[in-house]
Amino acid sequence: MTTVQDLPQIKGVKNIPISEGYTSGHRTCQGCESALVMRLMIKAAGQRTIVVGSTGCMYVANTTYYSTPWVVPWMHTQLGSSGSAATGTAAGLASMMRKGKMHKEPINVIAFCGDGGGADMGLAAISAALQHDEYNLLILMYDNESYANTDIQASGSTPYGANTTFSPPGKETRIMNKRWKKNTAPMLAVGHPDVKFVATANGSYGLDFNNKIRRALTIGGPTFIHSIDPCPKGWDYDPKFSHELGMLIVETGLWVQYEIIEGELTLNGPSRAIARGIRKRKPVEEYLMRQGRFAHFTKEDIKIFQDRVDESWEKWWLPGVIPVTMGQD
Amino acid sequence: MTTTATNELFQTEKEELISGSEAIALACALADVDVITAYPIRPYDTVMQYVSKLKADGSFDCDFIVAESEHSQFEIVKHASSVGARTFTGSSGVGWFYAFEAITVTAGLRLPVVAMVGNRALDDPGAFGVEHNDALAVRDLGWMLYWVATAQEALDIALLAWRVAEDPTVFLPFAVSCDGSFLTHSQAIVNVPTSEQVNKFLPPYDRGKLQLHPDNPITIAPQVNEDWLMEMRRQSDEAMHRSVGVIKKAYEEFKEIFGRGDPSPFVEEYMTEDADIIIVGMGTLALPVRVAVRRFQEAGRKIGFVRVKFFRPFPTEELQEILTKCKAVCVVDRDYSYGAPSYGGVLFTELRSALYPMEKRPLMLNFIAGLGGREVHVNDVNDMVDIVQKAIETGIIEQEATWIGVRDN
Numbered sequence: 001m002t003t004v005q006d007l008p009q010i011k012g013v014k015n016i017p018i019s020e021g022y023t024s025g026h027r028t029c030q031g032c033e034s035a036l037v038m039r040l041m042i043k044a045a046g047q048r049t050i051v052v053g054s055t056g057c058m059y060v061a062n063t064t065y066y067s068t069p070w071v072v073p074w075m076h077t078q079l080g081s082s083g084s085a086a087t088g089t090a091a092g093l094a095s096m097m098r099k100g101k102m103h104k105e106p107i108n109v110i111a112f113c114g115d116g117g118g119a120d121m122g123l124a125a126i127s128a129a130l131q132h133d134e135y136n137l138l139i140l141m142y143d144n145e146s147y148a149n150t151d152i153q154a155s156g157s158t159p160y161g162a163n164t165t166f167s168p169p170g171k172e173t174r175i176m177n178k179r180w181k182k183n184t185a186p187m188l189a190v191g192h193p194d195v196k197f198v199a200t201a202n203g204s205y206g207l208d209f210n211n212k213i214r215r216a217l218t219i220g221g222p223t224f225i226h227s228i229d230p231c232p233k234g235w236d237y238d239p240k241f242s243h244e245l246g247m248l249i250v251e252t253g254l255w256v257q258y259e260i261i262e263g264e265l266t267l268n269g270p271s272r273a274i275a276r277g278i279r280k281r282k283p284v285e286e287y288l289m290r291q292g293r294f295a296h297f298t299k300e301d302i303k304i305f306q307d308r309v310d311e312s313w314e315k316w317w318l319p320g321v322i323p324v325t326m327g328q329d
Numbered sequence: 330m331t332t333t334a335t336n337e338l339f340q341t342e343k344e345e346l347i348s349g350s351e352a353i354a355l356a357c358a359l360a361d362v363d364v365i366t367a368y369p370i371r372p373y374d375t376v377m378q379y380v381s382k383l384k385a386d387g388s389f390d391c392d393f394i395v396a397e398s399e400h401s402q403f404e405i406v407k408h409a410s411s412v413g414a415r416t417f418t419g420s421s422g423v424g425w426f427y428a429f430e431a432i433t434v435t436a437g438l439r440l441p442v443v444a445m446v447g448n449r450a451l452d453d454p455g456a457f458g459v460e461h462n463d464a465l466a467v468r469d470l471g472w473m474l475y476w477v478a479t480a481q482e483a484l485d486i487a488l489l490a491w492r493v494a495e496d497p498t499v500f501l502p503f504a505v506s507c508d509g510s511f512l513t514h515s516q517a518i519v520n521v522p523t524s525e526q527v528n529k530f531l532p533p534y535d536r537g538k539l540q541l542h543p544d545n546p547i548t549i550a551p552q553v554n555e556d557w558l559m560e561m562r563r564q565s566d567e568a569m570h571r572s573v574g575v576i577k578k579a580y581e582e583f584k585e586i587f588g589r590g591d592p593s594p595f596v597e598e599y600m601t602e603d604a605d606i607i608i609v610g611m612g613t614l615a616l617p618v619r620v621a622v623r624r625f626q627e628a629g630r631k632i633g634f635v636r637v638k639f640f641r642p643f644p645t646e647e648l649q650e651i652l653t654k655c656k657a658v659c660v661v662d663r664d665y666s667y668g669a670p671s672y673g674g675v676l677f678t679e680l681r682s683a684l685y686p687m688e689k690r691p692l693m694l695n696f697i698a699g700l701g702g703r704e705v706h707v708n709d710v711n712d713m714v715d716i717v718q719k720a721i722e723t724g725i726i727e728q729e730a731t732w733i734g735v736r737d738n
């Protein structure tokens with residue numbers, strides 16, 4: 001296995017590196033949290049990094065010929081290929097360094113994908129990448145809860161009932177998307193016991209985000225981070241509320257912030273306070289009703305949501321994380 | 330800082346009884362390939378069985394990755410190639426099609442991946458045998474495409490493939506097509522060259538200014554849309570044009586260093602001098618056709634054979650020159666193209682297009698044969714020649730495309 005870079009955990013906001021790897025030149029919507037995620041990601045990783053990105057908003061809206069925002073080497077990969085892109089990049093570097101064809105140095109390899117590219121189409125390739133212990137790589141799934149770039153269509157990571165262009169509420173059927181959001185990070189953590197780092201993240205908690213990226217890049221082997229990214233266009237809210245919605249999804253308990261380091265789970269930030277009973281969960285209605293995509297919800301729809309969130313915190317074996325309850329004996 | 334390793338296995342030249350797949354596996358080791366990806370599908374995957382054994386025995390240092398699908402197989406080598414690693418992969422039939430998205434972008438990105446296609450019928454209904462439709466599907470995309478006929482040629486052309494694909498004036502992927510079973514699994518005596526010879530012929534892969542690396546922080550494949558795509562498509566077209574000269578030069582050097590090869594890298598001629606009828610085909614079809622041609626010639630009939638080796642770039646000029654000298658051309662397609670002009674096969678349609686500008690055009694008849702791995706016998710070749718002969722005599726082509734060796738019920 002190749003060595004990793006020395007990227008210590010950042011203690012305090014003031015110690016976040018000022019250098020930028022993702023700058024002007026992109027055309028994402030105002031208030032796009034995924035764009036912030038890109039910036040936080042590369043800030044933490046630094047310049048000796050190769051980034052590969054799947055098709056989606058973070059390809060199409062970011063990189064237009066002649067106006068790339070990327071200061072680091074960047075390459076597009078296919079919608080379902082973040083796993084194989086990371087593996088191929090890391091394997092190419094590892095092989096050439098081992099054989100003396102390239103100067104030996106630890107180079108970070110990060111492949112990102114959206115929820116459509118990751119939780120749906122690219123799941124098998126991500127799973128395969130997570131089995132290759134010999135390569136150091138990070139797969140970051142930025143989850144804006146839809147196929148955003150193609151005009152907001154429902155993915156396996158879209159919340160129940162959300163209005164998307166493939167699940168519009170109609171005269172006959174109010175709830176078109178009856179699927180509950182995929183529980184991607186735990187699925188990958190549980191399914192790949194040798195992976196040393198799996199985490200959830202959220203651009204509203206910037207320092208935590210930076211440090212998770214650094215942990216993922218320095219722990220060795222393949223790693224996975226799932227971030228939740230408010231998307232003003234797809235979620236239908238005023239762009240100035242992105243940061244606030246990012247916090248609300250955690251405070252309502254709908255999204256849980258955690259990291260699994262070598263098999264040990266730690267809840268972070270508000271999620272930890274909720275689990276310890278220090279903080280009460282806000283009602284999900286406060287989060288849902290701020291977004292146009294849930295505007296058609298009735299009281300019953302909101303209740304379905306609230307009940308499921310309550311159940312995940314009260315009945316699940318690992319609250320909010322693993323949807324398994326203990327049997328009677 | 331690039332070096333090519335000298336492999337212990339290949340200190341002296343030797344002759345070995347090996348299959349086409351094994352020959353290509355040895356070519357991988359000789360070329361010191363860096364990243365190889367495998368996924369099982371018959372018949373190509375025998376090459377990966379040999380590669381993995383070479384690696385397990387410590388005879389070949391490469392990153393050998395067992396992918397979870399053909400799509401990933403081709404994506405992994407695509408990305409390894411972008412950081413400067415020499416790569417090899419392959420597939421067959423529906424596996425090749427499963428990888429198709431990755432296959433097309435590899436050419437679009439001008440990445441010199443070398444792939445083996447073990448030609449196989451496209452299921453359903455299930456069939457393991459050879460058909461050329463799998464590899465032919467890339468003909469419009471910017472892949473160089475070559476059909477080999479012997480295990481020796483498989484080894485030789487694999488080496489040529491990296492040399493041409495990685496030439497910075499070309500930078501296009503290269504598919505080495507091998508007929509399933511007839512080539513992938515059939516053994517023949519192969520002259521295995523030394524590492525020293527190969528190193529002389531094959532320089533290290535240098536991605537230059539296009540290498541994805543922190544020292545060269547470029548952005549690869551941003552959105553270009555109607556602003557730039559057409560210019561880029563034309564660049565690929567120009568690269569394919571340039572490959573012709575690069576192939577010629579590389580082949581001449583190949584012959585000098587290894588002491589074998591045909592007069593032309595693009596086509597093989599067999600008894601075509603003064604021929605009235607020239608049979609044209611690709612791959613291992615050459616074996617029964619050569620036998621039939623020999624017998625015709627012994628009986629005083631002027632029948633010759635041309636084997637098209639490179640399908641892309643298509644050897645237009647060579648074929649124009651050879652085929653305009655005869656009275657009739659008998660094109661044998663081991664493929665189908667339902668609804669194509671005259672309901673002919675792919676090779677036939679291309680050849681007819683290549684000969685259209687010529688002042689003197691031969692009669693052209695097409696035969697669809699040997700699909701799904703069905704053997705093409707000498708008798709089948711005789712039947713085709715009879716039909717062509719009749720067309721010459723009557724001046725009438727009753728049917729341009731005929732299926733040969735098909736049961737009526």
Ligand SMILES: Cc1ncc(C[n+]2csc(CCOP(=O)(O)OP(=O)(O)O)c2C)c(N)n1
Pocket residue numbers: 055056057058079080113114115116117118144146147148149150155430
């Ligand atoms: C194989 C393939 N199918 C479909 C598309 C069309 N497509 C382009 S971007 C996109 C949306 C991807 O969604 P996601 O991964 O969630 O990223 P987002 O756009 O939301 O950032 C789709 C479906 C494609 N590029 N490739």
Ligand code: SF4
Pocket residue numbers: 027028029030031032033034035057061144148149230231232233234
């Ligand atoms: S649609 Fe959403 S994810 Fe895409 S650029 Fe706009 S805000 Fe960002």
Ligand SMILES: [Mg+2]
Pocket residue numbers: 056114115116142143144145146147148
């Ligand atoms: Mg998305």
